[in-house]
Amino acid sequence: MYSIKELDVSTLKNYLDEGRKIRLIDVRSVAEMANGMIPDAEKLPLHTLPVRLNEISRDDLCVLYCRSGARSAQGVGFMNAQGYENVFNLQGGIIAWQRMGMPLVA
Numbered sequence: 001m002y003s004i005k006e007l008d009v010s011t012l013k014n015y016l017d018e019g020r021k022i023r024l025i026d027v028r029s030v031a032e033m034a035n036g037m038i039p040d041a042e043k044l045p046l047h048t049l050p051v052r053l054n055e056i057s058r059d060d061l062c063v064l065y066c067r068s069g070a071r072s073a074q075g076v077g078f079m080n081a082q083g084y085e086n087v088f089n090l091q092g093g094i095i096a097w098q099r100m101g102m103p104l105v106a
Contacts, residue, residue, distance in 0.1 A: 004073050004080075006091040007063060009100045023062045027075045028094075032067060036104030038097055046071050049078060058084055065090035065097070 007015075015022055024041035026033055033043055044052060046066070056062060062079070064072035064087065073089045080087060090097070098104065 004076050004089050005087070006069075006073075006089045008091045009096050009102060012063060012090060013100075013102065021061065023056065023060045025056075025062055025064045025075075026066070026094075027064050027072050028066050034106075036094075036106060038065065038094065039103060039105045041065070046075050049075055053079070053082060056084070059086070061086045061088075063088045063090055066093050068095055069093040 012022075024038055025044050026037050026041045027044060027046040027049065029045055030043070037043075044055075056079075062084070064075045064079075066072040066075075069089055069092050072093060076087045076089045092099075094104075
């Protein structure tokens with residue numbers, strides 16, 4: 001069994017401010033994404049992850065997020081099981097992001 005690695009919003013913001021190369025991946029539904037996304041995030045709904053996994057390099061540092069962190073944790077677990085090690089769940093999801101006053105884009 002794999003341990004799900006997580007980042008909190010403050011740590012993610014610091015990494016982004018430092019200019020670290022991070023692939024932010026939004027695993028929510030397209031309808032949920034229409035309500036706003038974290039800037040520079042990619043759209044990759046969770047149900048498409050198994051068939052689109054080949055689009056993600058194992059060398060990429062990835063942070064997955066959803067509404068609250070539950071679905072993205074599932075995505076991180078799936079990716080870990082496929083041999084991806086540089087994958088993190090955004091603790092608390094986009095809800096935590098918004099609570100910290102962080103911006104969203106349409």
